[in-house]
Amino acid sequence: MALEFDLIDTYFAPLSQGFDSVDxxxxxxxxxxxxxxxxxxxxxxxxxVSGVHFPENTAPYDIAWKALAVNLSDLAAMGATPASYSLALTLPEYSADWLRSFSDGLRDLSxxxxxxxxxxxxxxxxxxxxxTAQGWVPNQQAILRSGAQEGDVICVTNTLGEGALGLKLALNDWHDSFTENDLSSEEKNRALNALNRPMPQLAMSTDMRGLVNSAIDISDGLLADLGHILNRSSKAIKRRGVQGELSLLKRGHSGVKNLIGADIELSQLPLSSGVTRYVNQTKDWSLPLSGGDDYQLCLTLTEANYQKLNDVLKAKKISLTVIGQVVKQQGIRCFEHGVVQKN
Amino acid sequence: MALEFDLIDTYFAPLSQGFDSVDxxxxxxxxxxxxxxxxxxxxxxxxxVSGVHFPENTAPYDIAWKALAVNLSDLAAMGATPASYSLALTLPEYSADWLRSFSDGLRDLSxxxxxxxxxxxxxxxxxxxxxTAQGWVPNQQAILRSGAQEGDVICVTNTLGEGALGLKLALNDWHDSFTENDLSSEEKNRALNALNRPMPQLAMSTDMRGLVNSAIDISDGLLADLGHILNRSSKAIKRRGVQGELSLLKRGHSGVKNLIGADIELSQLPLSSGVTRYVNQTKDWSLPLSGGDDYQLCLTLTEANYQKLNDVLKAKKISLTVIGQVVKQQGIRCFEHGVVQKN
Structure with missing residues (x-):
């Protein structure tokens, strides 16, 4: 734990002090x-990593915010209460300005x-x-990727594709049918804010306990992350089947085919006005489906539990949108107004 | 926690399985x-960091070993029982051979x-x-840097300067009065092994509980790390003094002067035959005093508790050598056969 001593005292020690949980x-x-x-x-x-997970010209405040936020987002997805975090910072050179801004970002989010x-x-x-972040869950109440069940509705929080739109703005990466001039300044700010200062969904993480069958945070994109839920849950169903001798599946036969998949209705995806316009003009769904960097939660639960959770979240002004259902099939099928889309 | 999936399954998932503590x-x-x-x-x-904390040509097996060992060494210094660890690995390129060797190193030490x-x-x-490694200590039994008391004897485990001698071998960094030809092949192996595969002193970490007043692992070198103990302990003594109104020191006056320091007798430092010959020929004590990379423990405790702990450790064939004493003074004074040395 050898933070260089002047760095610790000046920038980091203040972030450690005044907490009863820390002995x-x-x-x-x-x-x-x-x-x-x-x-x-x-x-x-x-x-x-600079240049991989954030553009190299990202402000140090935002780098710090994001580095902590993506971890807290993982805690949120597990239904955990956040407790603490540690930081391993590799820096090309010492800069007081940079460190001040970086530590401000950590401070403000934490x-x-x-x-x-x-x-x-x-x-x-x-x-x-x-x-590395630590959190707590009451015994056996962690929400896992592996609990999805056939018939569960699939929900996402707030809106999708916003971080990916922000990345296009940050990298100035457009094509003919859409440029940044198609966005209002408010839409631009919203997208850049989603990219640089994602808000982990901790405000709802403990509400999910006992209601949600599976959850994941959307960091790689909706399709990839929902795919992780379906893979892990299929393996878990197989395992339970084998253990209970309720299944014809042979032991050791996991990983071959998933037992559950998902149907998604694209017109139900919750999108901001900016992302909606992007999709409409480009006919390209990649921002909300595979853009990543959303840090919203994707979760599956029974229809009845969805109603209960949604009531709780409405009071907190967190939107929870049903976008599809867990079904007995291979893979994820996307529909647009009921018409299946080719992948 | 997005380890790339083929990497996880092939190299890392096996290191995670079969532990009751992991839900x-x-x-x-x-x-x-x-x-x-x-x-x-x-x-x-x-x-x-490659090239900073280990030579760039270090074998991946040894890199992994050392990355885990230096963390377990910190747990050992706190009297903790190791529980688990997580790995953040940034790699310039994917190489199956490299990853196999790296994961073997993790596996063998863990x-x-x-x-x-x-x-x-x-x-x-x-x-x-x-x-990042996790460990457990019984409530309030963690051994801290801040518990050293005037009169404590200062001990170190096993031998010092071995890792620094190994680094000289790895970098071929010698001067006129000593080269690698002055070392036997056994001495070379011992030094290189100390550099590349340090063994965290976890075999004794729980034995220290209740007997040791302060401890630190020697990663930066004996003088620097003992200095950390003296600084932290001086601050703690001031704090207790102020709280108990037993001291004339004013509140907020910490960090000005240390209340305790140390006297060290160089002839008592436990050294291998190779490091002994190096010191004798070069008259340079930097290997055991400031070479770092030792991952032995430096601890302070009462003379009576030293006898108790030493009896326990003898049975485990861990040597614990008294090298000096905590005294009421500023800084660390080094003696050689009773004659004070200039710094």
Whole structure:
């Protein structure tokens, strides 16, 4: 935990102080944390590499925000209560301005969830940020990718494709049928904000407990991440079938074919005005379907539980949109107004 | 926790399986771990950058070993029982041979302590490895840097300077009075092994509980790391003094002068035959004093507790050598056969 000492004291130690949960924070070989009773520990890790996971000209404030946000988003998807995080920061050179802005980004996001920085390491090299975050869930109440069931409705929070639209703005990456001039300044701001300062859906993570069968955060894009749910859930169904001798599937025969898939109705995807116009003008659904960088949650649950959860979330002004259903088939079929689309 | 899927399945998933403590391992948004009752969580993080923390030609097996070992060494210094670890691996390119060797290194070291890999992230970029490790300590029994007391004896485990001698061998970095020809092949192997495959002192970490006042692992070099103990302990003594109104020191006056320092007797430093010959021929004590990369423990405890701990460790064939004492003074004074040395 050898953060360079002047860096720690100036920029990072303030992010560690004043938390009852932290028995020992930054400055020792490791941090010592108090544990709530009857809970399990949830650990997540994500790395951001400059030029790969964010454009190289991204502001340090936004880099820090995003590095923490993508981890908190994983905690949110598991129904966890965030507890703390550590930072491994590899920097090409020391810059006080850069570090001030970076630590401000960490501070502002972590303050929203009252979680401390508990340690880390700073090293010299190409700009790379790894955050590991810890959270708690009541015993056996973690929400997994593997719990989807045939008949579940598939929902997503808020809107999709916004981060991918922001990336097009940041990289100035357009084609003939759509350019940034097709967006209002409000739409541009919204998209850039989604790219640079994604908000992890922690405001609803604990509400999902006991209601949701499976969840994942949409970082790779809706189709990829929903695919992870279907793969993991299919394996789990096979495993349970084998264990209960309720299935004809042979032991060790996993990974061949999925038992469940999904039908998605594209016209139901919740899209902002900017993304809607992009899709309409380009006929290209890739932003909401595979753009990634959304950090919304995709979840599956029974229709009855959807009504319950939606009532809770309405009061919090979080929208939860049904976009499809888990069905007994291979893969994901996309419909547009009921007409199946070719992949 | 998006390890690239073929990498996970082939190289990393096997390191995650078969552990009762892991409720959910690699493959979900995060890992879910069971917590022992009446314990606190200890979290440590260290990053290794190629060419900075290990020579660029280091074998991938050894890189992995070291990346995990330096973290387990931090857990050892805190008196923690290791529980699990996650891996953030940034790689310039995909190589099956490289990954096989790397995962073998992780497997062989983690198997010694029966701890699972619980997740991680693989990204493309300059070779950088961040490991975050989790451990447990019984409530309030973590051993900190901040507990040293005036009168404590200062001990180190095993021998010092071995990793730094290994680094000289790896970099072929010698001067006139000493070259690698002055070392036997056994001495060379021992030094290179200390550099590339340091063994975290977890075999004794739980024995220290209740006996040791302060501990740190020697990663930066004895003087630097002992200095960390003295700084942190001085601050803690001031804090306690102020709180108990037993001190004349004013509130907020910390960080000005240390209340405790150390006297070290160089002739007592435990050195291998190779490091001894190096020191004798060059009159240069930098290998054991500031070479770093030792991953031995430096600890302070009362004379009486030293006898108790030493008896326990003798049975485990771990040597614990008294090298000096905590005294009421500024800084660290080094003696050679009782004669004080200039810094």
């Amino acid at each position: 020992v924070g930054i400055g020792d070989d490791g941090a010592v944390l108090n544990i709530p009773k009857n809970h399990q520990l949830v650990v997540v890790t994500d790395t951001l 303050a929203q969830f009252a979680i401390p920085l508990i340690g880390g390491d700073t090293t010299k090299g190409a700009l790379t940020i790894t955050v | 959910v391992g690699i493959g979900d948004d995060g890992a879910v771990l069971n917590i022992p009752k009446n314990h606190q969580l200890v979290v440590v993080t260290d990053t290794l 198997a010694q302590f029966a701890i699972p890999l619980i997740g991680g992230d693989t990204t493309k970029g300059a070779l950088t490895i961040t490991v």
